[in-house]
Amino acid sequence: MTNDTSVDPGVDAPLAPATAGPAPASAPQKTGGSWTSKLQVNRFSGIYLWAALILLFSLWIPNLFLTNATLQGIIADQSVTIILAMGVMVALAAGQYDLSAAQVLGFAAVSTAWLISVAKVNPVLAVLITVVGCAIIGLINGLLVAVVGINSFIATLGTSSIVLALTSLLSGDRLVGPVTDSFKQIALAKFFGVPVLVAYIIVASVLVWYVLEHTPVGRRLSATGANIETARLVGVRVKKYIVVSMVISAAMASLAGVLLVARVGTVSSTIGPSYLLPAFAGVFLGTTQLKPGRFNVWGTLLALFLLATGVKGFQLAIGANWITYVFNGLALIVAVGLAVVFERRRTTKVKDTPKVKDISN
Amino acid sequence: MSDTINTATEPIPAIAIKSLTKSFAGVQALKSAELEVRRGEVHALLGVNGSGKSTLIKVLAGFHRPDPGAEIMLGGEPHEAGSASAAHAAGLRFIHQDLGLIDTLTVEENFSLGTKSGRGWLSDRREQKRVQAILDRYEVDIDAKSLALELSPTHRSILAILRAVEDQMGSDGIVVLDEPTAALPRDEVHQLFRIIKRLKATGVTIVYVSHRMPEILEIADRVTVLRDGRTVATAEAADLTLDSLVKLVLGFDLKALSRTAADAELGDVQLSVTGLTGDVVEDFDLEARAGEVIGVTGLLGSGYEDVLGLVFGAAKPYSGSIRLGGLDVTGEDQAHRIANGLAYAPADRKHLGSMPEWSVRENLTLPDPPSHRFMGWMTKRREVAETLEWIEKMDVVPVETEKVFATLSGGNQQKVVMGRWLRMQAKAIMLDEPTNGVDASAKRAIHLALREAAANGAAVIVSSSDIEELVQVCDRVLVMGDGRIRAQLVKGELTDDALNTAVMTATAAA
Numbered sequence: 087m088t089n090d091t092s093v094d095p096g097v098d099a100p101l102a103p104a105t106a107g108p109a110p111a112s113a114p115q116k117t118g119g120s121w122t123s124k125l126q127v128n129r130f131s132g133i134y135l136w137a138a139l140i141l142l143f144s145l146w147i148p149n150l151f152l153t154n155a156t157l158q159g160i161i162a163d164q165s166v167t168i169i170l171a172m173g174v175m176v177a178l179a180a181g182q183y184d185l186s187a188a189q190v191l192g193f194a195a196v197s198t199a200w201l202i203s204v205a206k207v208n209p210v211l212a213v214l215i216t217v218v219g220c221a222i223i224g225l226i227n228g229l230l231v232a233v234v235g236i237n238s239f240i241a242t243l244g245t246s247s248i249v250l251a252l253t254s255l256l257s258g259d260r261l262v263g264p265v266t267d268s269f270k271q272i273a274l275a276k277f278f279g280v281p282v283l284v285a286y287i288i289v290a291s292v293l294v295w296y297v298l299e300h301t302p303v304g305r306r307l308s309a310t311g312a313n314i315e316t317a318r319l320v321g322v323r324v325k326k327y328i329v330v331s332m333v334i335s336a337a338m339a340s341l342a343g344v345l346l347v348a349r350v351g352t353v354s355s356t357i358g359p360s361y362l363l364p365a366f367a368g369v370f371l372g373t374t375q376l377k378p379g380r381f382n383v384w385g386t387l388l389a390l391f392l393l394a395t396g397v398k399g400f401q402l403a404i405g406a407n408w409i410t411y412v413f414n415g416l417a418l419i420v421a422v423g424l425a426v427v428f429e430r431r432r433t434t435k436v437k438d439t440p441k442v443k444d445i446s447n
Numbered sequence: 448m449s450d451t452i453n454t455a456t457e458p459i460p461a462i463a464i465k466s467l468t469k470s471f472a473g474v475q476a477l478k479s480a481e482l483e484v485r486r487g488e489v490h491a492l493l494g495v496n497g498s499g500k501s502t503l504i505k506v507l508a509g510f511h512r513p514d515p516g517a518e519i520m521l522g523g524e525p526h527e528a529g530s531a532s533a534a535h536a537a538g539l540r541f542i543h544q545d546l547g548l549i550d551t552l553t554v555e556e557n558f559s560l561g562t563k564s565g566r567g568w569l570s571d572r573r574e575q576k577r578v579q580a581i582l583d584r585y586e587v588d589i590d591a592k593s594l595a596l597e598l599s600p601t602h603r604s605i606l607a608i609l610r611a612v613e614d615q616m617g618s619d620g621i622v623v624l625d626e627p628t629a630a631l632p633r634d635e636v637h638q639l640f641r642i643i644k645r646l647k648a649t650g651v652t653i654v655y656v657s658h659r660m661p662e663i664l665e666i667a668d669r670v671t672v673l674r675d676g677r678t679v680a681t682a683e684a685a686d687l688t689l690d691s692l693v694k695l696v697l698g699f700d701l702k703a704l705s706r707t708a709a710d711a712e713l714g715d716v717q718l719s720v721t722g723l724t725g726d727v728v729e730d731f732d733l734e735a736r737a738g739e740v741i742g743v744t745g746l747l748g749s750g751y752e753d754v755l756g757l758v759f760g761a762a763k764p765y766s767g768s769i770r771l772g773g774l775d776v777t778g779e780d781q782a783h784r785i786a787n788g789l790a791y792a793p794a795d796r797k798h799l800g801s802m803p804e805w806s807v808r809e810n811l812t813l814p815d816p817p818s819h820r821f822m823g824w825m826t827k828r829r830e831v832a833e834t835l836e837w838i839e840k841m842d843v844v845p846v847e848t849e850k851v852f853a854t855l856s857g858g859n860q861q862k863v864v865m866g867r868w869l870r871m872q873a874k875a876i877m878l879d880e881p882t883n884g885v886d887a888s889a890k891r892a893i894h895l896a897l898r899e900a901a902a903n904g905a906a907v908i909v910s911s912s913d914i915e916e917l918v919q920v921c922d923r924v925l926v927m928g929d930g931r932i933r934a935q936l937v938k939g940e941l942t943d944d945a946l947n948t949a950v951m952t953a954t955a956a957a
Contacts, residue, residue, distance in 0.1 A: 301823040321785035
């Protein structure tokens with residue numbers, strides 16, 4: 087610890103010279119004026135990055151990358167993640183981490199497969215039972231958080247393990263499936279050469295975008311996540327919104343699970359968790375795009391396609407699996423890091439210090 | 448306060464600043480400002496927001512580099528402004544409004560964050576003893592082992608000051624206090640003053656920045672007033688009265704602007720509270736009619752600071768009933784109360800009153816975002832238009848709907864919060880410390896807005912520790928002591944002296 091800090095560096099101390107340490111006062115302002123501010127202004131940086139990645143792989147591995155199969159592969163892979171991410175984002179907007187979402191996805195996949203292939207239930211009924219069951223898991227999550235008062239991180243970590251147990255019990259730790267070919271059409275159908283998955287992506291995104299970003303309900307939900315005390319004092323029924331957000335998260339996860347099983351036919355009990363990181367990485371990276379500082383649908387969508395393109399490209403070019411994990415992990419850290427830096431820059435521009443380079447001398 | 452310090456020979460001033468100019472993007476925040484602080488005095492620095500007061504402090508602290516040509520001498524030595532470490536080495540210590548204490552650490556640990564006794568191995572016991580010895584030396588009743596969050600606001604301030612002073616400062620040091628009493632209850636301010644006087648007695652120089660004029664006359668030896676980036680005056684505090692000081696700071700006479708809103712006829716009962724009991728409050732009754740502004744005050748701990756939260760339901764009362772315009776809302780939640788015309792603006796704007804990172808627009812429309820009847824669709828254009836209307840009405844500066852709320856000054860934040868509830872056409876508007884941390888001219892604007900809200904048919908209830916504010920703005924004031932209403936002063940008898948006396952005696956009786 088330096089001995090020149092008479093005042094402890096509070097994050098938003100209005101004038102914090104002590105935190106600047108021995109550096110000349112103008113130095114932090116100068117760096118603040120250049121690259122970070124450009125990045126901040128540039129809330130479209132993700133689009134450029136995406137274009138750059140596409141260009142890179144087009145030049146590097148044109149024969150492998152610039153194919154219809156690659157495009158279809160990215161859409162197929164991402165459709166499940168996107169629907170999961172949309173639900174997770176709703177919970178995050180309400181200030182809650184739903185770590186159980188990916189396991190719920192896995193449970194929904196196994197449950198649908200089991201109901202169809204083992205219990206021989208009508209597929210429509212199978213999906214209905216699964217979604218309702220998962221919504222109940224979401225309700226339990228919501229009640230644990232809003233009524234009992236457990237931190238969502240802890241509560242969903244706990245339920246996630248219990249859902250894994252249910253999944254394992256149901257599957258007997260064996261592969262479950264296959265589902266019927268007609269059921270598979272849910273994911274494999276094409277209209278005029280366009281996969282039906284595209285429609286799911288659009289419907290899920292537009293729906294969440296509409297509710298979250300263009301209705302009072304969404305505003306109140308976001309208010310709950312932004313500052314729960316203020317939200318309560320302006321009349322938002324915060325507990326209700328927390329419970330609802332957790333139910334939506336679980337329900338969306340279950341739909342993603344249904345889609346997954348329709349796509350692959352046969353699933354194991356451990357299929358869920360691998361979707362957790364990409365979904366969270368996409369949502370957090372999304373907060374740095376288009377509407378900085380907010381959980382937003384189009385930013386998330388952009389982020390998820392950006393990540394998928396990178397992962398797919400490197401997989402094709404290098405042919406190794408580890409690249410996927412590195413890419414998603416790095417993306418999550420970079421995304422949250424950028425979000426934190428942006429938020430600090432955005433909210434601490436005090437009136438006395440306009441963002442101008444110190445041009446004295 | 449006697450003038451015993453070297454008046455015989457011309458002493459070297461602790462701080463001497465001449466022709467200090469500082470511009471930002473061509474706009475001059477300071478225009479050849481001057482400041483001379485004598486060694487060992489308490490020197491108050493005054494000015495409304497935007498007067499350049501905080502820029503001057505930031506130059507001293509090394510946060511801004513002044514424009515060329517400035518002359519800054521500290522203790523007779525030229526000082527190169529623009530470096531935090533040089534300021535520290537020259538014995539300057541700054542106590543900001545954000546005290547920089549970590550709530551979850553003990554007093555001793557907080558102390559050691561700034562001042563570490565530099566032997567490698569940190570022993571808790573030894574540190575505790577050292578810190579306790581310092582606290583005892585200043586006769587402060589703080590236990591070095593207690594957590595920072597357990598301390599009263601006053602003790603927290605004192606802790607921050609002592610920590611800074613004890614950090615290798617020496618007796619020729621200079622302590623700059625930025626609004627040290629803004630968050631303190633009035634009756635505890637004297638504790639802080641005792642520490643300041645004590646530091647002064649040991650030869651420490653103190654620069655004191657504050658909006659609260661009466662206390663400046665009490666504590667300061669001399670006063671420097673900044674207005675519009677220039678030094679308007681430096682005067683002996685003894686030669687000033689409250690009126691002349693206010694006139695110096697504002698540049699005009701506040702009295703000339705006194706209450707303009709017509710005294711509206713009192714209307715229907717908008718809010719009635721009977722037998723409210725909770726926290727320290729006992730058996731609180733209130734009947735607020737359309738058109739009146741009611742004050743609630745008392746000493747800290749008397750319950751005046753808890754009443755509004757209880758009425759609103761932010762804290763759960765044990766018993767009592769609450770009616771809004773004839774409708775019983777006793778068992779209902781806040782959402783229901785708001786829907787029926789109750790509004791509450793807490794004192795803590797940052798944590799309870801706003802979404803600091805959100806825009807002015809979103810903060811203003813928060814209780815009821817404007818939406819289309821068809822499927823609740825919200826259009827930004829309509830929301831912007833509605834927000835513009837309100838921030839113009841409330842005179843929020845700048846007139847920008849997308850500005851991040853946290854970047855507004857305290858006065859403008861409060862105006863947005865008031866606009867929020869006026870837009871909701873609340874029948875009863877309750878505000879806790881509405882002008883806390885707000886400069887003199889914004890304060891005036893807020894007072895006018897309160898009167899106007901009442902004139903337009905709302906009942907306004909203000910809980911405040913600011914006696915002058917209550918006298919200026921209220922039709923009647925309830926004085927609480929020990930949880931109960933002890934006195935009520937109505938318009939004719941409502942003067943600073945009468946109200947001060949009522950507050951003091953309300954406690955004595957209890």
